[in-house]
Structure formats: C-alpha cells, structure tokens
Amino acid sequence: MEIQCFRIHDKLVEFSWPPLISEEILHELDLVSQYLLKTYGEGIKEIRKGYHSLSLRLHIGISEEDCRDLIKEFKTLQKSSIALSKKTWQLPVAYGGDFGRDLAQLAKIHKMSQEEIVERHVSGHYIVHFYGFLPGFMYLGGLDPSLFTPRKSKPDRLMSKGSVAIGGHQTGIYPMESPGGWYAIGKCPIPLFDITSDPPVQIQVGDCVRFVSIDVDSFKAIQELSELGNYHLQHD
Amino acid sequence: MIKIPSYIHFIKPGLMTSIQDLGRFDLAQYGVPYSGAMDRYSLAQVNFILSNPKGAAVLEMSNLGPEMVFERQTRIVFAGAEADLVLNDKKNIKNGQVIDIQEEDRLKVGKFRKGQWLYMGIQGGFETEEVAGSKSWYPEITPRNRIHKNDSICYLSEEERFYPPVDSQAKVRSDWYRTSQIAAYPGPEWSILPKLLQNRILKKAFTLSDLVNRMAYQLNEEIANELPSILTAPVYPGTVQLTPSGKLLLLMRDAQVTGGYPRILQIDNVSLNVLSQKRPGEKIKFSIL
Numbered sequence: 001m002e003i004q005c006f007r008i009h010d011k012l013v014e015f016s017w018p019p020l021i022s023e024e025i026l027h028e029l030d031l032v033s034q035y036l037l038k039t040y041g042e043g044i045k046e047i048r049k050g051y052h053s054l055s056l057r058l059h060i061g062i063s064e065e066d067c068r069d070l071i072k073e074f075k076t077l078q079k080s081s082i083a084l085s086k087k088t089w090q091l092p093v094a095y096g097g098d099f100g101r102d103l104a105q106l107a108k109i110h111k112m113s114q115e116e117i118v119e120r121h122v123s124g125h126y127i128v129h130f131y132g133f134l135p136g137f138m139y140l141g142g143l144d145p146s147l148f149t150p151r152k153s154k155p156d157r158l159m160s161k162g163s164v165a166i167g168g169h170q171t172g173i174y175p176m177e178s179p180g181g182w183y184a185i186g187k188c189p190i191p192l193f194d195i196t197s198d199p200p201v202q203i204q205v206g207d208c209v210r211f212v213s214i215d216v217d218s219f220k221a222i223q224e225l226s227e228l229g230n231y232h233l234q235h236d
Numbered sequence: 237m238i239k240i241p242s243y244i245h246f247i248k249p250g251l252m253t254s255i256q257d258l259g260r261f262d263l264a265q266y267g268v269p270y271s272g273a274m275d276r277y278s279l280a281q282v283n284f285i286l287s288n289p290k291g292a293a294v295l296e297m298s299n300l301g302p303e304m305v306f307e308r309q310t311r312i313v314f315a316g317a318e319a320d321l322v323l324n325d326k327k328n329i330k331n332g333q334v335i336d337i338q339e340e341d342r343l344k345v346g347k348f349r350k351g352q353w354l355y356m357g358i359q360g361g362f363e364t365e366e367v368a369g370s371k372s373w374y375p376e377i378t379p380r381n382r383i384h385k386n387d388s389i390c391y392l393s394e395e396e397r398f399y400p401p402v403d404s405q406a407k408v409r410s411d412w413y414r415t416s417q418i419a420a421y422p423g424p425e426w427s428i429l430p431k432l433l434q435n436r437i438l439k440k441a442f443t444l445s446d447l448v449n450r451m452a453y454q455l456n457e458e459i460a461n462e463l464p465s466i467l468t469a470p471v472y473p474g475t476v477q478l479t480p481s482g483k484l485l486l487l488m489r490d491a492q493v494t495g496g497y498p499r500i501l502q503i504d505n506v507s508l509n510v511l512s513q514k515r516p517g518e519k520i521k522f523s524i525l
Contacts, residue, residue, distance in 0.1 A: 006424045008421050008422070008423065008424070008502045009421045009502070009525070012421075012472075012502070014424050014469075014470065016424070016469075019466070019467050020467075021467065045261075046261065046264060046265075047265075048264060048265070048470040048493060048494075049470070050467060050468050050469035050470055050494055051467040051468055051469070052467055052469075053424075053467075053469045053470060055469075055470035130265075130494065131265060131266045131267035131493070132267050132468060132492060132493050132494030132495075133267060133492055133493075133494065134267055134492070135263070135266060135267045135268045135269075135376060135377060136266060136267055137267050139468060139494070176375070176376045193266070193267075193376075195367060195368070195376065195377050199266060200263065200266055200268075200368075201266050205265075
C-alpha cells in the first residue's frame with residue numbers, strides 16, 4: 001500500500017497510509033512500528049498511531065531523504081513476520097433503559113427496533129486500532145454500517161463511566177466520566193483502565209472485542225465481583 | 237542531612253492550582269496525555285535557582301491564586317506570571333528571589349498582573365505521588381487533579397543547611413513572553429488549505445478567547461473553511477486544529493493524544509511556553525518555521 005511521509009520537523013515525522021479504517025492497514029502499522037523499535041529503538045522517543053497514520057518522535061533529527069529511505073525499508077517487510085497472538089475479548093453490556101439512555105432515540109433515527117440495534121451491535125467483530133481521546137478509550141473498527149450515526153450536534157455534558165456508545169462510523173466505551181457527542185446505548189460494568197496495573201489496560205491494540213448483551217441482574221453481579229477484584233475479563 | 241516530611245496547608249485553593257513536573261510520556265499509547273507544566277521554561281527556572289533536579293515537581297497556579305501556610309522551614313522561588321505575592325505582611329516579593337520560609341509562614345497569591353501561569357518551586361521539589369514516572373496531576377491518573385480547600389501537599393523540610401544565606405536575586409524577567417509571534421511548523425494538513433486561507437492565517441492577528449485551560453486555548457477569530465474532517469490521527473501539545481466551524485484550537489499540555497480535526501500547524505516548543513503565558517484578550521500572530 002502507498003505510504004506517504006510528512007516531516008513536521010526533523011524530530012517529528014508522520015507516515016500515512018490511504019485514509020481508510022482497515023485491518024490491513026492496522027497490521028502494516030503494527031509491523032512497521034515493531035520494525036522501527038527493533039531497528040532504531042534507541043533513537044525513538046515515541047511511536048503514536050491513528051487509523052492510518054504512524055507518528056514518530058525522535059531523539060535525533062532526520063532528513064527528508066532519511067524518511068524516504070525508511071519508507072523503502074517498510075516496503076520490504078514481510079507480513080508473515082507479524083506476531084499473531086491476538087485475542088478476542090468478551091465485554092458484557094447492559095443495553096437500553098438507564099444503561100443506554102439514547103437507545104430509543106437511535107432506534108427512531110434508524111427506523112429499527114431497539115432489539116434490532118442491540119442485535120446488530122452484538123454481532124459485530126470489533127478490532128482495537130489504537131487508544132486515544134481519554135485514558136483507556138479504544139478506537140474500534142468494525143461497526144455495522146447500518147448503525148453509522150452522525151454525532152450529536154451538541155455534546156452531552158456527561159457520559160457516565162462505562163457508557164457504550166455510537167458516534168459517526170465508530171462505537172466505543174467511555175472508560176471514565178467525560179462530555180461526549182455519541183449516542184449512549186448501554187453500559188459495561190467492568191473498568192477497562194486501571195492506572196495501578198502495568199500496563200493499565202488488558203486489551204491490546206490489534207485484539208478483537210465482542211459485546212455480549214446482559215440483563216440488569218448480571219450487570220449488578222458482575223459489577224460487584226469486579227469491584228472486589230473477582231471478575232476477570234474473558235477472552236478466547 | 238535530616239529531612240522531615242512537612243506540609244503546605246491550603247486555606248484557599250485558588251482556581252486551577254496543581255502539581256506539575258515535566259510530564260508523563262510512557263502512557264500515551266494507552267490514551268494518557270503528557271500533562272506537565274504549561275510553561276516549562278519557568279519550571280526549569282525555579283528548579284535551577286533552587287539547585288533542584290531539572291524536573292522536580294512544582295506548584296502551578298493561575299488567576300485566582302491560592303493562600304497557604306507552611307508547616308516547617310524551607311526555601312521557595314517564584315517564576316512565570318507576575319502576581320501580587322504577600323508573605324505574612326511582607327509585600328514586594330519578586331520572581332526569582334529565593335525566599336526563606338519559616339514555620340507557620342503564611343503566603344497569599346493575589347492578583348495576576350501579567351501572564352497566565354505562576355510557578356512556585358520548593359527546595360527538593362514536592363513529594364506528591366509519582367504515577368507512571370511523573371508527579372503531574374491529571375484526572376483519574378493521579379489521586380488528585382487540583383488543589384481543594386483544606387488540602388495539604390508534602391515537601392521535605394531540611395533542618396540543617398549547608399549553603400550560604402540568600403543575599404542575591406536571580407535575574408528572572410518576564411519579558412520573554414511579551415512577544416506576540418508564535419512560531420510554528422506546517423502541520424500534516426496545512427497543505428490542503430487553499431493558499432488564500434494559509435495567507436490569512438499567517439497575516440491575521442488572533443485574539444485568545446476566554447476558553448483557556450490546560451487542554452487547549454481557543455482563539456476568537458474564525459477561519460471559514462471547507463476542509464474535510466480527517467480520520468482520527470495523532471496530535472500533540474502545540475498542535476493547532478482547525479474545526480469545521482472555523483475555530484482554531486491550540487492544544488496544550490493536557491491535550492488528548494489523538495484528534496479528528498485537520499492539524500494545520502505545530503507550534504514550536506519555545507513558542508508553546510510563550511503562548512501558555514498569554515491571557516484571554518491578548519493577541520498572537522503565527523509565523524511559519
């Protein structure tokens with residue numbers, strides 16, 4: 001795939017792939033960042049990713065020519081060298097009612113029943129592309145296009161912790177309280193970000209996420225277990 | 237040397253008082269902002285004058301300032317904004333001056349005359365919780381994200397002193413942030429701006445709006461544009477975003493790690509310190525590096 005390079009200054013360079021939310025690009029970004037760390041580890045301050053971009057902060061300045069050389073090196077990388085230990089995580093979600101105050105409105109927008117929205121949401125196979133927006137907020141690819149919904153024109157003042165929401169072409173979980181312009185359809189009872197753990201998240205970039213619909217009683221039970229530290233996220 | 241854990245008690249918290257150091261750089265991959273002092277130059281100044289480690293934790297304050305009482309002796313230094321500082325009844329405390337603090341001394345940070353952020357360094361730095369390599373406060377990362385009334389923060393009081401008494405004042409001037417020129421590199425989406433808009437952005441004097449906080453500074457003047465939104469991509473402190481409604485958002489130290497608005501400029505590090513000290517209503521002009 002075509003890779004472009006934009007050198008903001010000699011120590012900050014962004015490589016970009018075609019502007020798509022795609023699994024193939026996710027894997028290429030993964031491959032490239034592993035290669036960079038392995039080959040130039042000491043010169044690298046930080047690698048930061050978006051859906052189709054990889055931003056490189058460096059300790060040592062590099063030239064435009066160095067950047068072009070890097071792209072050539074990226075192109076020689078073999079896809080087979082990806083370490084494939086990707087997991088699929090099951091996240092319990094209580095949908096609708098007090099847990100997802102916008103589900104009814106979303107159903108109306110899409111002229112579907114609430115059950116149908118939930119059905120389509122739990123059928124999805126979502127891939128974690130990167131973390132951003134808030135500590136522990138996963139950018140997920142894979143939302144059913146029939147659920148694409150323009151963001152609210154005026155963001156809500158408060159999305160509660162654990163809110164599962166849909167906005168634009170994306171779905172996500174608010175790991176902490178925050179203002180937000182997405183439609184809240186449910187809530188996940190398990191905290192996804194814990195600063196006292198290392199790393200603070202269990203779900204890694206490249207892993208898969210599936211949502212499992214649960215009822216009020218299960219929500220409360222899981223929440224209690226989780227607060228006691230007795231609930232562990234499940235994965236395949 | 238005997239060091240005794242001691243506390244500063246806050247009688248009045250001030251509006252945006254927090255502990256900051258150079259920031260937290262290892263958790264950005266999980267969505268955690270860098271944080272750190274808004275004006276790193278002033279942070280470096282107070283620590284240098286006190287012979288502290290370069291990145292020792294300092295107290296960051298904005299208008300309205302706090303009022304505090306020190307439990308035991310120490311030394312402090314101010315830099316950054318110029319504010320009315322009153323120690324017990326003594327006025328006329330200047331930035332850069334090493335101030336000997338005695339038991340039960342009471343310090344009041346009054347009106348800010350110039351600049352947006354004031355820094356108080358303390359001998360040895362503040363002894364607050366270190367989380368993921370940094371003491372910088374940020375919601376949900378550190379136990380506290382700003383000082384509240386009756387809060388206390390810890391420092392180490394040194395009973396014995398082996399250095400000479402203070403008789404001089406370091407030259408700390410605040411005219412370094414008087415310039416309205418903000419130097420910036422073209423951002424990844426600069427080139428998709430029509431030439432006309434590029435020129436307007438570089439010729440115009442922009443005014444800081446009232447929306448000024450640790451995450452971002454917003455400008456009053458709008459640049460009508462038809463740029464498309466971008467797929468969410470990396471942003472940093474100093475990234476200038478142009479929103480569809482024409483607003484310019486200047487991302488600051490608590491900036492999110494990714495964003496979906498076109499990134500038209502990336503402010504240079506030195507200029508980012510200058511910018512941080514600008515107040516609502518003040519003018520800035522961008523120049524391209």
